[in-house]
Amino acid sequence: MALRFINTRTRQKEEFKSIDDGKVRMYTCGPTIYDFAHIGNFRAYVFEDLLRRYLKYRGYEVTQVMNLTDIDDKIIRSVKEQNIGLKDYTNQFKAAFFEDLDALGIERAEYYPAATDHIDEMVEMIQKLLTKGHAYKADGSVYFKISSFPQYGSLSHMKLEDLKAGARVAADEYEKDSVSDFALWKGWDEADGPVFWETPLGKGRPGWHIECSAMSTKYLGETFDINTGGVDNIFPHHENEIAQSECASGKTFANYWMHCEHLIVEGTKMSKSLGNFYTLRDITGKGYSPIAVRYLLLSTHYRQQLNFTFAGLDGAKAAVERLVDFRRNLQAVDGDTDSPEFPALLEQAYTGFQECLDDDLNASGALGEVFNFVKETNRLMADKKLSTSDAKQAVEAIDKFDTVIGVLPQAEESLDDDIQKLIDDRLAARQDKDFAKADSIRDQLLEMGIVLEDTAKGTVWKRKL
RNA sequence: GGCCGGUUAGCCAAGUGGUAAGGCGGAGGUCUGCAAAACCUCUAUUCUCCGGUUCGAAUCCGGAACCGGCCUCCA
Known part of the structure; x- marks a missing residue:
């Protein structure tokens, strides 16, 4: 049987066919680097790693892009509070993120583009959307006009009129034509403090969704094979990506959409107030x-x-x-x-x-x-x-x-001399039938993370997990 | 209200029509100086409940109960 995936967009199990023979281009939604990532986030990254590794196992050459979101409301708030530079703030969590990826044995993607390094590409795409009539300016910001894209909702299978409106619409968004329209570009206001870019669109910062559209287009082309993320991304994030990208390019954005389910902890949702929130x-x-x-x-x-x-x-x-x-x-x-x-x-x-x-x-x-x-x-x-x-x-x-x-040790490990000496001492003690001493050394090694096995062919050691 | 998943042994978890994978734990055993490590064997007549279709259902259809997620910047 051929390789096949459930495609969120069609909700069907479909045979996987890459655009280019033997090559896969995939985009995987990455972290917002405003804090340490939690294990729920890593569930998604481990899933994406599984996908990547298995595609390679099946002989594909994989080009993977994972974005790093280094600009959003929470980051701006922290930057202002701590009075440090944007990059100074995000770099520490970026470094921690890569340390965690390595610890989890997650292979590196080919590209990790950061949003703030791609402002030009985003502005260019927004201008294209304005020209084509899919976006409009209002009060210094630019919004995507959902009514200009009839296929909106094709990924999440939700109808616009069914959405419960109002709950989370911020006060400063009253200029939008429709409550569902989302920001492509956010005009600067005082709350943004020192965080802004001067662009042909005005002074401000990009909306969240546009970075993925702009960066995936840059590194993978207007149409690529697979886009992934957690289920919470289906709506609105990925729905909006499709709208922006397909309106800008006139082409299908991604052929396959794969979403992983959430992780829960001890049967309930992970949250800081419940004390079951883990990095x-x-x-x-x-x-x-x-x-x-x-x-x-x-x-x-x-x-x-x-x-x-x-x-x-x-x-x-x-x-x-x-x-x-x-x-x-x-x-x-x-x-x-x-x-x-x-x-x-x-x-x-x-x-x-x-x-x-x-x-x-x-x-x-x-x-x-x-x-x-x-x-x-x-x-x-x-x-x-x-x-x-x-x-x-x-x-x-x-x-x-x-x-x-990806769980086996990568290389044959060698032992420190002092540990090897303890193993030798224990062996000598056993030969002298001094089992009290032998067991004491064994316990000592165990505390150091070394497990011993006495087999018919002698004593072997392994590192405790 | 709309949309989407789920409910399988003490715990975790596969299985979408042919008679319950696997892991952990537990119980026996082999080996061993050893209560260590490793390894072996055993461990669900049954798949939330009620109907139905079928020669045959955990798997399909209808209904109920319970759990979880999304519904505008949360993977």
Whole structure:
């Protein structure tokens, strides 16, 4: 079966066909860098990483753009309060964001354009919309005229007249023709303080939606393959992107729209007032491995709400350890006779893994296939039926799967000399039958994050997750 | 009010017509100086409830209950 995705715009599962053979251009909605990102945000970025990695697994060359929103109301407020430069303020959270991406094993996109570096491109697109009659000026600002785009609502499947109007319309927006029209350009007012750009549109700053339209066009062209984000982006953000982009270019904006569901914590919405609001740092600060977080975020299908619990995180950690141990145990296999059962296991693992992920990125199913392979291969290993050659192929398979899953350690780690000495001391103590001392050293190593395994072939170590 | 998901074992979670994947936890066991680590075995006669279609339904249709999300700058 071919690769297929649920397309939010059609609500159908569609076969994926890229515009250019063998190449995918995708845009993924990135963070607003006004604070540390929380694990709900990272759920989206891990989903996008899964998409990216799997497209590569299937042989595509991927060009991914992730925007960094470095201008919005909250940023302006903080910049004024702290009396520092815009970039000085956002750079600290930008740096933290990339640290977190690395910790979670998220591959880097090809481009991370920042909104404030693309004011010219945004202004140009807004001028085009004005010329074509899709936008109008009012009181120093520029608004998109929704009534000029009859297809408005095609992504979210909402009708304009059904929208409950009024609740969040700011007082300064009374100049708009229609309450649903949204800002492309916001004229400067005193609340903006030092944050503004002098442009042909006047003094002010861009609206939120326009950055994604302008930057995706610049780096991916007027039509590209996939646009993604969290479900909350469907309306209004992505709906507005479509309106701006398709009115400006006259072409289809993105062919496939993929949205991941929200993460909830212990069964309820994550919020600061409930005290269940977590950044990645909050969690790693409790001693959890970011890789366990990655696994947990990955292991629920992206279109399902994910219930984040610390019990679940413990489970994720144990699951990752099982994979790591499996790979390591394979490397100790020493056998001359190939198992007659093994080739079928290997075949099933490869085909099962791909079939699941081909079907709208069913990561849970794919992990199930991997663990079936682990269990069956472990059984052969325990019965001493696995050959060195079988084991080598099993390692290759796990490594191949991990190019998508991304939880195995990247390189063989080496030990500090003092830790190695402790291991040697313990070995000596065991040989002297001084088990009290041996166990004490073992406990000491455990506290340092080193777990020892006494196997028939000697003592091996691993790093605790 | 409009739109969208969900309800599967103690917990997490796949499965969209052919008789319940997987992970964690738990219980046994192998190995071991060991209560360590690793590994093995077992662990849902049943899929929120009520009707219906069908030879056959967790899966399709109708209805109910409960949970969650979006409805103008929140991934």
